[in-house]
Amino acid sequence: MTAAGFEEARVSAPQDRGYRIGIDLGGTKIAAGLVDIETGAVKHFRRRPTPVAEGPAAIIRDVADIAADIIMLANAEGRIPASVGIAVPELVDLEGRVCSDWNFSIETIRTEIEALLGIPAMVDSDVRAAAHAEARFGAGIPHRSFIYVSLGTGMSYSLVINGQPWAGANGFAIHFASSSLALPKDDDTGLTVANAEDFASGKGMQLSFARRSGRSLDDGVRTLETLSTEGDPLSMRVIDEAAEVTGRLVAQMVNMIDPEAIILGGGLGCSTGRYREKLEQHMRDNIWAKRCRSIPLLLGALGEGAGVVGAALATPSGNFRQTTRVTA
Structure with a gap:
């Protein structure tokens, strides 16, 4: 996406807590979508290979690119994402900081995504994100x-x-x-x-x-x-x-x-x-x-979507545990 495209995503994304972007950043693929956090429904699902061989900068750029595309599609429908959540196969602390580099070194992904898109970004471990999604909307x-x-x-x-x-x-x-x-x-x-x-x-x-x-x-x-x-x-x-x-x-x-x-x-x-x-x-x-x-x-009832939905459930604190479970 061009710089103009990122800027378009930035300026047209005011806060609306009904929709968030969820991104499951894996060692082989990036899966993402627009998530309705009240129902767990995913729209505008996207998938592409993770450019691990090209290094951290390319990975972060691809994450930002796919998020910006989804934001613009959502904005065109009147659905305004409040944040971008990113689930990663790494250790992530309670403040949402990536603390390992088993698969790739992306310690700065949160701040870089926020700078590119202009909306809050949250990060947590992929397994915890998927577990949260199954608790809210799936087999749990x-x-x-x-x-x-x-x-x-x-x-x-x-x-x-x-x-x-x-x-x-x-x-x-x-x-x-x-x-x-x-x-x-x-x-x-x-x-x-x-x-x-x-x-x-x-x-x-x-x-x-x-x-x-x-x-x-x-x-x-x-x-x-x-x-x-x-x-x-x-x-x-x-x-x-x-x-x-x-x-x-x-x-x-x-x-x-x-x-x-x-x-x-x-x-x-x-x-x-x-x-x-x-x-x-x-x-x-x-x-x-x-x-x-x-x-x-x-x-698991959500299949590949568990990581995407769980990533979207992240809160601005970066801590998945601080969210509130929605019950019938």
């Missing part, structure tokens, strides 16, 4: 407490209590599989140290298959699922092992937190084949309390 509506588990390229989670994601003391309560764990070897010669996310995430599954077979997967985990349905023993083994690791981890969260439900999101989490079947089996087998073994294991 009936539940006072649930754990939202995002399974895709990486693995992350958010605990939701009374409709609000729990961010933790610093805003960093999103990890459950990122730390290396150590257990004694069977022959008592030392410890085995392993990182569950490196092994059981979508990326980890692809790397595991490539390491064992010497082949890459054309369409990632989708190819792995296809091969497994055709009876390929290696693909079935990779899926089964990853699902068992994840199922045991989710069971441990149930044992520790005792939520009303588990909601799975992300491309891998929302799959319905062998991976989902094995994950559920190992989760239930490893929950200690008999009463908890029947805990609902649900798929």
Whole structure:
């Protein structure tokens, strides 16, 4: 978009709290839309690849460009967005500051987007945004407490209590599989140290298959699922092992937190084949309390839109926890 285009978006965007822009900035794609925050409806949905190879400036420019396009479409309809919310796959503190650079270095994205568009911008972790959206408009509506588990390229989670994601003391309560764990070897010669996310995430599954077979997967985990349905023993083994690791981890969260439900999101989490079947089996087998073994294991109801809707629910403080749940 030209400078004139950005200026047009700026000058015609007074405050109206009924509509906000939601942007889900991922490692591979940017998804965005105009969100009615009273209903969760998304209009003017847009998607484009994330220009990671071009660097932070290009990423921020693309985010601003797609937001400005949506603002102008909304303005033409008399719908005036009050803010832009951006969900990112990084650590974000309670003030909305990006505090990690696992996928890309975008610490200045909030201030730069505000400068380009002239309306408030808020930032938070993508898993917390998606969990908030599911609490407000999706599978979490009936539940006072649930754990939202995002399974895709990486693995992350958010605990939701009374409709609000729990961010933790610093805003960093999103990890459950990122730390290396150590257990004694069977022959008592030392410890085995392993990182569950490196092994059981979508990326980890692809790397595991490539390491064992010497082949890459054309369409990632989708190819792995296809091969497994055709009876390929290696693909079935990779899926089964990853699902068992994840199922045991989710069971441990149930044992520790005792939520009303588990909601799975992300491309891998929302799959319905062998991976989902094995994950559920190992989760239930490893929950200690008999009463908890029947805990609902649900798929996110909002699909790809969860991150977009959740990003739009961000408040000017940058803290998703400070919003108020809308009830019937």
